[in-house]
Amino acid sequence: MNIGDAATKAGLPAKTIRYYEDIGLVKPARDANGYRAFVQSDIHKLTFLARARALGFSIEDCRDLLALWEDSSRASSDVRRIAQEHLARIETKIADLEDMRDTLKTLVRDCAGDDRPDCPILNRLGDPA
Amino acid sequence: MNIGDAATKAGLPAKTIRYYEDIGLVKPARDANGYRAFVQSDIHKLTFLARARALGFSIEDCRDLLALWEDSSRASSDVRRIAQEHLARIETKIADLEDMRDTLKTLVRDCAGDDRPDCPILNRLGDPA
DNA sequence: CTTGACCTTCCAGTGAGTGGAAGCCCTATG
DNA sequence: CATAGGGCTTCCACTCACTGGAAGGTCAAG
Numbered sequence: 678m679n680i681g682d683a684a685t686k687a688g689l690p691a692k693t694i695r696y697y698e699d700i701g702l703v704k705p706a707r708d709a710n711g712y713r714a715f716v717q718s719d720i721h722k723l724t725f726l727a728r729a730r731a732l733g734f735s736i737e738d739c740r741d742l743l744a745l746w747e748d749s750s751r752a753s754s755d756v757r758r759i760a761q762e763h764l765a766r767i768e769t770k771i772a773d774l775e776d777m778r779d780t781l782k783t784l785v786r787d788c789a790g791d792d793r794p795d796c797p798i799l800n801r802l803g804d805p806a
Numbered sequence: 807m808n809i810g811d812a813a814t815k816a817g818l819p820a821k822t823i824r825y826y827e828d829i830g831l832v833k834p835a836r837d838a839n840g841y842r843a844f845v846q847s848d849i850h851k852l853t854f855l856a857r858a859r860a861l862g863f864s865i866e867d868c869r870d871l872l873a874l875w876e877d878s879s880r881a882s883s884d885v886r887r888i889a890q891e892h893l894a895r896i897e898t899k900i901a902d903l904e905d906m907r908d909t910l911k912t913l914v915r916d917c918a919g920d921d922r923p924d925c926p927i928l929n930r931l932g933d934p935a
Numbered sequence: 936c937t938t939g940a941c942c943t944t945c946c947a948g949t950g951a952g953t954g955g956a957a958g959c960c961c962t963a964t965g
Numbered sequence: 966c967a968t969a970g971g972g973c974t975t976c977c978a979c980t981c982a983c984t985g986g987a988a989g990g991t992c993a994a995g
Contacts, residue, residue: 721932725931749923753918753923781889788886799885802857
């Protein structure tokens with residue numbers, strides 16, 4: 678299977694798949710003409726990667742998860758730890774964004790948004806006191 | 807005032823201030839010895855930038871906000887629009903992260919996290935059906 | 936035989952800095 | 966007066982996870 682079909686099946690851009698090969702996440706064989714030849718297990722890996730990335734796992738996390746996935750003797754605690762650390766990072770990020778959101782909401786609410794120059798948003802950024 | 811003191815006052819790393827000069831956000835004068843010489847208005851600008859960045863505005867948003875801040879004849883509607891667009895992006899990002907968080911929470915909850923290889927997290931990533 | 940879609944590699948750029956090297960400048964101390 | 970240290974300068978490379986584009990090879994259809 679060529680890269681275009683692999684991309685369709687895995688739900689990833691072809692460019693991304695080439696990049697994943699570059700960094701050693703997948704190692705598709707090559708046809709005589711130099712085209713990448715994806716087999717079913719490559720597609721599985723790519724699909725796995727697409728799902729893990731969609732859940733926000735970093736590439737390095739994905740590399741580890743993929744290794745664990747391939748390792749039938751793995752301990753599920755290893756996977757769980759990675760997922761839990763990622764979950765903690767996500768929750769921190771959500772909290773940070775919620776703080777920003779609340780502040781911005783207040784500012785936007787208080788701003789008349791008309792033709793006059795007076796603007797609480799700029800006032801706050803320039804001098805929050 | 808040298809860059810170190812400016813950094814302390816504005817709450818930004820010196821490196822970041824140099825970077826902001828590089829991209830034209832601030833234009834401090836220079837002493838005879840080549841050192842940057844920050845005056846009060848530079849510190850104000852840097853402080854403004856630090857606050858806007860802390861609220862998650864992009865550098866380009868900051869550039870626009872700074873220009874509006876300096877423009878006494880601005881319309882507050884311009885500022886409001888920028889803030890509202892940013893707010894919308896933040897809310898989208900929060901929603902995305904919340905989706906990830908919910909999925910991850912379920913997976914982590916269902917994973918025994920012991921020495922056995924069976925792992926719902928990997929199962930889900932490999933075959934979500 | 937040509938067209939057009941596909942594939943290849945390689946180079947450069949994104950955002951917003953951060954790290955580090957090499958080398959000046961300034962002040963304080965012995 | 967020499968030197969040690971800290972701070973300042975520039976410049977280059979690196980981060981993360983791609984993405985865009987150029988230049989050129991390959992393949993199937995008409």
